[in-house]
Amino acid sequence: MRVLWARDDLTWRLQFLLDPEDSDTGTCADGQRIELRTNSCGVRLAESIPDPHNDLLAVAAWTIVAPWTKSRVTFDRPISARLAEALCSGWGVDAGPVSGDARTGSRLAVSYSSGADSVAVAAMFPEAPLAHLQRVSHRRVPNRWTHYRSDVLAGLAGLAAKTGREVSVVQSDLEFVLSFPRPGYPEHQAVAVGALLQADALDLGGIAFGYELGSRWLGGGRYLLRYTPENPMWAQDGAWGRLFAAAGTPIVLPVGGVSEATTMRLSLESELRDQVRWCLRGTTTPCGTCGKCLYKELIQAAVERRPMRTSVTAAAPVAKKWQEPPPYGGQEMIEYGCARVPGIEETPFARAAEFLQATVASTAWLDRCYPPAIDEIPEPWRDQVRAYMVDSIGLMTPDEARQVETWGADR
Amino acid sequence: MFLLMVRVLMRMVVPSRIRRAARARLDARYASRADHRDALFELKMLRREVVALRREVDRLREGAARSQGGASQAGSSAAQSSSQASSKASPASSQPGAKATSKGGVVVSPAQVARGEEAYRLAIETAESLDQVLQNEVRLWQAIDALRSTLRQGQYTDASR
Numbered sequence A: 001m002r003v004l005w006a007r008d009d010l011t012w013r014l015q016f017l018l019d020p021e022d023s024d025t026g027t028c029a030d031g032q033r034i035e036l037r038t039n040s041c042g043v044r045l046a047e048s049i050p051d052p053h054n055d056l057l058a059v060a061a062w063t064i065v066a067p068w069t070k071s072r073v074t075f076d077r078p079i080s081a082r083l084a085e086a087l088c089s090g091w092g093v094d095a096g097p098v099s100g101d102a103r104t105g106s107r108l109a110v111s112y113s114s115g116a117d118s119v120a121v122a123a124m125f126p127e128a129p130l131a132h133l134q135r136v137s138h139r140r141v142p143n144r145w146t147h148y149r150s151d152v153l154a155g156l157a158g159l160a161a162k163t164g165r166e167v168s169v170v171q172s173d174l175e176f177v178l179s180f181p182r183p184g185y186p187e188h189q190a191v192a193v194g195a196l197l198q199a200d201a202l203d204l205g206g207i208a209f210g211y212e213l214g215s216r217w218l219g220g221g222r223y224l225l226r227y228t229p230e231n232p233m234w235a236q237d238g239a240w241g242r243l244f245a246a247a248g249t250p251i252v253l254p255v256g257g258v259s260e261a262t263t264m265r266l267s268l269e270s271e272l273r274d275q276v277r278w279c280l281r282g283t284t285t286p287c288g289t290c291g292k293c294l295y296k297e298l299i300q301a302a303v304e305r306r307p308m309r310t311s312v313t314a315a316a317p318v319a320k321k322w323q324e325p326p327p328y329g330g331q332e333m334i335e336y337g338c339a340r341v342p343g344i345e346e347t348p349f350a351r352a353a354e355f356l357q358a359t360v361a362s363t364a365w366l367d368r369c370y371p372p373a374i375d376e377i378p379e380p381w382r383d384q385v386r387a388y389m390v391d392s393i394g395l396m397t398p399d400e401a402r403q404v405e406t407w408g409a410d411r
Numbered sequence B: 001m002f003l004l005m006v007r008v009l010m011r012m013v014v015p016s017r018i019r020r021a022a023r024a025r026l027d028a029r030y031a032s033r034a035d036h037r038d039a040l041f042e043l044k045m046l047r048r049e050v051v052a053l054r055r056e057v058d059r060l061r062e063g064a065a066r067s068q069g070g071a072s073q074a075g076s077s078a079a080q081s082s083s084q085a086s087s088k089a090s091p092a093s094s095q096p097g098a099k100a101t102s103k104g105g106v107v108v109s110p111a112q113v114a115r116g117e118e119a120y121r122l123a124i125e126t127a128e129s130l131d132q133v134l135q136n137e138v139r140l141w142q143a144i145d146a147l148r149s150t151l152r153q154g155q156y157t158d159a160s161r
């Protein structure tokens, strides 16, 4: 793979050329097969800043080209030996040319989607700048996915500035380089390209993501029901963790030890609560009818200990999976909700609740923080996260931690 | 059914470590539930869009039929007002069934509806075929670059000989 960056005022244009051994069908770090549609994209910064360190440009490019690269990657600007080493040990690729020193920085930025998880992270770090990446159309690809209202989410992120937060909205069409399964990030870390290109201007020494307990330790949606300490995307000593660290921007998961119930509660208690939005479809308000709205309403109702407010019925297509037996994606949160929402038997989750037989006691661990997630936080921010978790959430007991570590083992 | 049996059997006799390994292999080979779910969700949304579009087409067809029918005999009050407009216009143009604009909005003829459907079909197919063109372009440059580097190596060997 050969990678070329060109700058045109605010816009960085990326072009990547396949070497003979490369293929346009590849695999993302989570195992998903993905296909390449086209080999160029752009990243438009919000304001004019000096060129970032070559390692930052290289990591940003790697989040886009990694799935299709077989054995070598050639950058148009030399990278540090430290970065080349991380690419070699993580992916087994020869990376170069190599020249110059690695970079460092000191501040933490938050990769900010406007969703509950990243809002919770933003609330934990009130001084941290927020970096939002907005999907825009690709000039070579007709946009058939206009129901995804990236403009609305970007608008909400922009509104966060009203609370005095430092917010940058960076636009990119990079999701359209994918043709299969649909437009999206080639690697999950591509959401950070804006933060990476601004890392020198903002003096960043770390990038925080909103990945919570389910995504980091319980395998998220793809590795269903499995304890995943070695998670290839987010473990600190995984390939991606080491690459980001080599570029002086280690991955930080401040809410990696808590469940979506906790991030929901933190986000709704934060000063950014009016700008929280998990629905990708609604405009002035969440649509209230998509699968995500239904799932999040279950969690919110559980957190607020009230009946669900939804017009979705068990017969609706988005509720179909909850009429079938488990396992479910995000099952820990379904158990949590079914155990707590009053009148669950009147909701689309009635059948799931019968199957799961969860209780408040059996799901109490989801209200606490999993301690190894704190140990994994890079040193400059570890104590702050630990203090926050101890003071406002509480740590899991060894028995509760065992529930994380045996998740899925008995199924 | 087969998977169910495997699951039941595994639960009965196989130690959890092996069960996990087997499941990891299965998962690596087949699309995960999450992917299925996403794909199904997209399908559902598409289906809903198609239904909505079809409904819109029906509505337009109805409007067009009503405006045509209204020219000869009065229908509902809405059709009446539009038919009045069209009956005023049609003697001059003397084209029955041609598009007619009323105070209530645009009335579309069946021919226009058909043209709209055709445009929709074309847009979808064009986007899909463009995907193929874009992919082919990447492959083409990959082949050209490979050829170039072979040629360059050949020249170098010739010169050093």
Ligand SMILES: [Zn+2]
Residues within 6 Å of the ligand: A279, A280, A281, A282, A286, A287, A288, A289, A290, A291, A292, A293
């Ligand atoms: Zn929604």
